[in-house]
Amino acid sequence: MAEYEIVREYAYPIEEVWAVLTDPAQVAQWTTTGQGGRPEGFVPEPGTRFRFVGKPTIGWAGTVYCEIVSVDAPHAMHYTWRGDEGSDAVTDVRYLLEETPGGTRFTWSHSGFTGIGGFAMARLLGSVRKKMLTTGLPPILDAYHRARASR
Numbered sequence: 001m002a003e004y005e006i007v008r009e010y011a012y013p014i015e016e017v018w019a020v021l022t023d024p025a026q027v028a029q030w031t032t033t034g035q036g037g038r039p040e041g042f043v044p045e046p047g048t049r050f051r052f053v054g055k056p057t058i059g060w061a062g063t064v065y066c067e068i069v070s071v072d073a074p075h076a077m078h079y080t081w082r083g084d085e086g087s088d089a090v091t092d093v094r095y096l097l098e099e100t101p102g103g104t105r106f107t108w109s110h111s112g113f114t115g116i117g118g119f120a121m122a123r124l125l126g127s128v129r130k131k132m133l134t135t136g137l138p139p140i141l142d143a144y145h146r147a148r149a150s151r
Helices: 014-022 024-031 115-149
Strands: 002-010 038-040 049-053 063-072 076-082 090-100 103-113
Touching: 002 115, 014 024, 014 090, 014 103, 014 115, 024 038, 024 115, 103 115
Parallel strands: none
Antiparallel strands: 002 103, 038 049, 049 063, 063 076, 076 090, 090 103
């Protein structure tokens, strides 16, 4: 079974990082970095079914189907990830946020990929997520932080 894990540290309070990771308007801003999809129907509540809709490519219709399994705000969230509607290939995405002296450590893990196709998908998605979390998320966090500070 294949999986990937990305750990990043952000110099912002855990509540702000959580908000940017789970507020649908904020999520739409950073998930589109690196060809990710925008969320539709996303609400960080167990049982919520939502989709990430991106640009279709060869071999992918452009939609990922997800369901929130658990939420422990502002520390953790777990949701399932299905690349094709009706597919039996379901993987798991987990967010873990930990307070650090300098801000927040965020761990994104995605597990449950099977077979050679799953191995390739884990590598591809891992690359996309690294870009999202390294290039896409920091400016959104900064803008969110500045907007809160100016209130």
